[in-house]
Amino acid sequence: MTDLAPSIRPGRRAVAWGVATAVGVFSLFGLVTGLVPNPLYVRMVPRTPTDYLLLALTALLAGAYVTQRLAAASREDADGRLDGDGADRWAVGGLIGGFLAVGCPVCNAVLLALFSSSALMTYFDPLRPLLGALSVALLAGLIAVRRRRSCPTCEP
Template identity: 75%
Template sequence: MTERGTLRSIQSDRRAMGWGTAAAAGVFLLFGLVTGLIPNPLYVRMVPRTPVDYLFLTLTALLAGVYAAQRLATEVADPELEDDGANNEDRLAVGGLVGGFLAVGCPVCNVALLALFGSSALMTYFDPLRPALGALSVLILAGLIYVRHRRSCPACAR
C-alpha cells in the first residue's frame, strides 16, 4: 500500500471511529432520556429503573456505535463489499435497536403499546419479557458485527 493510501485509510478509520462514537453517544442519550433511565424533568418513568435496564441501554448503545463505525469503515475501504445484503443487515440493525429500545423502556409509558394492550396486560405479559427482548437485541447487533467482520477480513474467515 502506498503512503497516500495508508494516509487515506487512517483518515477513513478516524472518521469511522468518530461516527461510531457519535452514534453510540446518541443512542445512549436518546434512549436514556426518552425512557427515563437518565432522569429528566420532561419524562417521569412509571416502572422502577433496574440495573438490567442500564446494562441493556449501555450494550445497545455500544453495539450500535461499533456497527456504525464498522459499516462506514468497510464501505470506505472496499465499496464492493457493500451489496444488497447490506440493506438486510441495516434492517436487522434497526430491529436490534427497536428491540433494545423496547427492552429498556417503561412498558406502561409507551403510548402505542398501552393503546394496543392496556396497562395490566403490559405489566403481566410484556414486562417480564423485557430482559429476553434486550438479550435478543444485543445478540442480533453482536451477530451482525461478527458476520460483517468475518466477511470483510479474509484472514479471519479461515
C-alpha cells in the same frame, strides 16, 4: 493475536461517527425512557440494573456497528456484498428491540394503545430482559458476521 489488517482498520471519521452514535443512542434512549432522570419525563416502572446494562450494551453495539459500516463503505467492495446484504434493516430492528427492552411498558403510548396497562405489566414487562438480550445478540451477531465477511483470513 494478530493485528487488524490495514484494509479493515477503521479511519478516524468512522470511529468519530461510531462514538457519536453510541453517545447519541445512550442519551436519546436514556432520556426518552427515563433511565437518565430528567424533569420532562417520569418513569412509571422502577429502574433496574438490567435496564442500564441493556441500554449501555445497545448503545455500544450501535456505535460499533456504525464504525464498522463506515469503515466497510470507505473500502471499495466491487460486488457490494458487505453493504448490500440488508444488515442495516436488522440493525434497526435490534435498536428498536433494545429501545422496547429498556423502556417503561406502561409509558409507551403505542403499546398502551394496543394492550391494556395490566396486560403489559403482566405479560410484557417480565419479557423485557429477554427482548433486550435478543436485541444485543442480534447486534453482536451482525457485527461478527460483517467482520468475518470483510476479512475471511483474520482470526476471530
